[in-house]
Amino acid sequence: MLETxxxxxxxxxxxxxxxxxxxxxxxLSVPLSSSAGVLxxxxxxxxxxxxxxxxxxxxxxxxxxxxxVKQKSIEAKGGIIGASKGLLDIGMAARNLxxxxxxxxxxxxxxxxxxxxxxxxxxxxxxxEGITSEQLCNIYTGKIKNWQEVGGVDxxxxxxxxxxxxxxxxxxxxxxxxxxxLKEPSEVVVMPKSKDMFRALMNTPYAIGLTxxxxxxxxxxxxxxxxxxxxxxxxETVRSGRWPVVKHLNLLLGKKRSKEAYDFISFIRSPEGxxxxxxxxxxxxxxx
Numbered sequence: 001m002l003e004t005x006x007x008x009x010x011x012x013x014x015x016x017x018x019x020x021x022x023x024x025x026x027x028l029s030v031p032l033s034s035s036a037g038v039l040x041x042x043x044x045x046x047x048x049x050x051x052x053x054x055x056x057x058x059x060x061x062x063x064x065x066x067x068x069v070k071q072k073s074i075e076a077k078g079g080i081i082g083a084s085k086g087l088l089d090i091g092m093a094a095r096n097l098x099x100x101x102x103x104x105x106x107x108x109x110x111x112x113x114x115x116x117x118x119x120x121x122x123x124x125x126x127x128x129e130g131i132t133s134e135q136l137c138n139i140y141t142g143k144i145k146n147w148q149e150v151g152g153v154d155x156x157x158x159x160x161x162x163x164x165x166x167x168x169x170x171x172x173x174x175x176x177x178x179x180x181x182l183k184e185p186s187e188v189v190v191m192p193k194s195k196d197m198f199r200a201l202m203n204t205p206y207a208i209g210l211t212x213x214x215x216x217x218x219x220x221x222x223x224x225x226x227x228x229x230x231x232x233x234x235x236e237t238v239r240s241g242r243w244p245v246v247k248h249l250n251l252l253l254g255k256k257r258s259k260e261a262y263d264f265i266s267f268i269r270s271p272e273g274x275x276x277x278x279x280x281x282x283x284x285x286x287x288x
Contacts, residue, residue, distance in 0.1 A: 037064055037065045037066060037260060038065075038066045038067075038068065039065065039066070039067045039068065039089040039090060039258070039260055039261055039264060040068050040070075040087075040088050040089050040090075041055070041067060041068065041069045041070065041088065041089065041090040041091075041092060041251075042069070042070035042074050042078065042079060042082060042088055042091065042092065043073075043074060043075070043076060043078055043079020043080070043082070043088075043091045043092030043093055043094075043252075044073065044075060044076045044079060044092045044093055044094035044095075044167055044194075044249075045072075045073025045075070045193045045194035045195060046073075046094045046167070046168065046194040046212060046214070046215075046247065046249075047092040047093075047094050047249050048069060048070075048071060048073065048092075048194070048195075049214065049215075049218060049280075050112070050214055050249070050276075050277070050280050050282065051069055051092060051251075052069045052071070053276055053280070054264075054267070054268055054273055054276055054277075055067035055069050055264070057267075057272065057273070057276060058264055058267045058268075058273075061267075061272075062263070062267075065260050065263070065264070067264065072193075073193045073194060073195075075165070075166065075167070076092070076093035076094055076095050076167045077165075078091075079091030079092045079093050079252060080093055080097070080101055080104065080106065080252060082254075083106055083252040083253060083254035083255075083256075084104040084105065084106055084252075084254040084255070085254070085255070086254060086255035086256050088254070088256070089253075089256045089258060089260075089261050090251050090252065090253060090261055090264070091106075091251070091252035091253075091254065092249075092250070092251060092252070093167070093250045093252055094167045094168070094247050094248070094249055094250070095167035095170060095171065095247065095248060095250075096108075096248050096250070097250075104254070105254065106252045106253065106254050107252065107253040107254075107257065108250050108251075108252055109250065109251045109252070109253070109265050109286070110248055110249065110250050110285045110286065111249050111250070111251055111265070111268050111269075111277070111284070111285055111286070112249040112277045112282040112283060112284055112285055113238055113246050113247065113248055113249065113282065113283045113285060114212050114213050114214055114238065114246070114247050114249060114280075114281065114282040114283070115212060115213045115225075115233040115234065115235075115237070115238050115243050115245065115246060115247075115281075116168060116171050116172065116175075116210065116211075116212050116245040116246065116247050117210075117211060117212060117213055117216060117225040117226070117228075117233045117245070118131065118136060118208060118209075118210065118225065118226045118228060119201050119208070119209055119210070119211040119215070119216060119223045119224065119225055119226070120201070120207065120208050120209075120223070120224050120226060121201055121202070121203075121204055121205055121206060121207045121208075121222070121223070121224075122219075122221055122222055122223055122224040123205070123222065124153075124155070124205040124206050125147065125152060125153075125206060125207075125208070125224065126152075126153070127147075127151055127152045127153070128150050128151035128152055128226070129226070129227055130226045130227025130228060130229075130230060131150050131226055131227075131228065132228075132229055133176050133177070133178055133179075133228065133229055134178060135150050136176065136178075136179070136228070137176070137178035137179055137182055139157055139159055139208065140159055140161065140179070140182055140184055140188060141182060141183065141184070141185070142185045142187060142188075144157065145157055147206060155205075155206045156206060157206060157208055158189070158204055158205070158206050158207040158208070159184075159187070159188045159189070159207075159208050159209070160188070160189050160190075160191050160197060160200050160201065160204070160207055160208065160209035160210070161184055161188050161189070161190055161191065161209065161210060162190065162191060162197065162210055163190055163192060167247065168194070168210050168211075168212070168247070169210065171245060171246070171247055172210055172245060175244050175245040175246070176244070176245065191209065194211075194215070197209050197210065197211055197215075198211065198215050198218075198219070198223075201215075201219070201222070201223045202219055202222040202223055208226075211223065212247055213225065213233060213234070213235070213280075213281035213282065214280045214281055214282055216281065217279075217280055217281040218280075228243075228244070228245070229244075231243055231244070234281075235278070235281060235282065235283050238283050239283050249282070251265060251268075269284075269286050
């Protein structure tokens, strides 16, 4: 038994090392430009669309600066490593830093908070309007398998999830007590990236999954957010603290702390930047 436990521990450590190596490989695939006025940005997939829109608006007003937002997720850990090692000008992390990461010397700029929501395929899941935390956990353990069991149509539920290391899943586990140690059966399909979950929820009949209000707003009505325990997910309930599952969207500055990076963050905090964040159903943080 002891040998088995030790072997599992070694496997977890090896997996962690491999994950870090793969993140660094992803970082090194970011086009590195030595020309002045170019900002390289990468990290959490759930921040890509919003930061890209902010970058496009900034570059329109400041054509002398080019902001390259990597359109493939390297996750929060990749953004943190990249910024701390100087591989990125700005890292993106859709979560707060862990205790072990606070010693990396990163400067954290929280730009927005957004409701992490339980999304469903809007074309096929017309009811219910919401579910309870207990029902959510029972869906993800396989105890509830049919929409009819929660007030919907008589059709099988198709649950979609995110990897355990992803900031979305981490936030759900921290915020929904019954989800904390929940074991998902093999029938729950893992969506590796935010964009995979986004596409699957839009195109999979009777699907349910973990996403956020930014994605719901960008789905053109194809994804519907459920109430949780009677609370509507919205910027207002995030702002008031009533909505329990919230993602913190952070930009990280490490070794590279250029004037261009600070100017971009200052733009995000300006009325124009705040308006873009609000349009995306998120709550701006630190506006001026």
